[in-house]
Amino acid sequence: DDDASFVESLARAAPWEGGALGGKSRAYFAKTSDDRFIVKEVSRAERNAFLDHGVGFAYFAYVESRLEDEDGVSGTCLAKILGMYQVATRSPMESTGRTGEEISRGDGGDGGGGG
Numbered sequence: 001d002d003d004a005s006f007v008e009s010l011a012r013a014a015p016w017e018g019g020a021l022g023g024k025s026r027a028y029f030a031k032t033s034d035d036r037f038i039v040k041e042v043s044r045a046e047r048n049a050f051l052d053h054g055v056g057f058a059y060f061a062y063v064e065s066r067l068e069d070e071d072g073v074s075g076t077c078l079a080k081i082l083g084m085y086q087v088a089t090r091s092p093m094e095s096t097g098r099t100g101e102e103i104s105r106g107d108g109g110d111g112g113g114g115g
Contacts, residue, residue, distance in 0.1 A: 009036050037082070050084065 027040040066075035
């Protein structure tokens with residue numbers, strides 16, 4: 001089942017050591033142990049912009065317009081966002097993350113991150 005596989009993969013995410021450094025926002029990044037997905041923590045402002053101010057709608061409309069052709073060629077270099085999830089713990093800490101596919105480049109692999 002694809003949903004169970006997705007959840008199982010995310011459950012095995014760990015901090016991405018040596019990978020993304022978080023840029024200006026110093027965001028937290030994690031990578032699943034099967035190298036299928038990357039998780040990025042987003043700030044409240046980024047989440048609100050994406051969900052409330054049309055950024056998310058514009059992103060999905062653009063990506064849909066650039067879907068892969070029959071040869072598997074994509075017309076964009078944007079990461080594929082698979083969802084935005086809010087995770088709460090039993091402690092007062094709360095975090096929102098965005099999940100995307102792992103992207104490989106020039107390693108002779110399948111180019112899709114092993115998934």
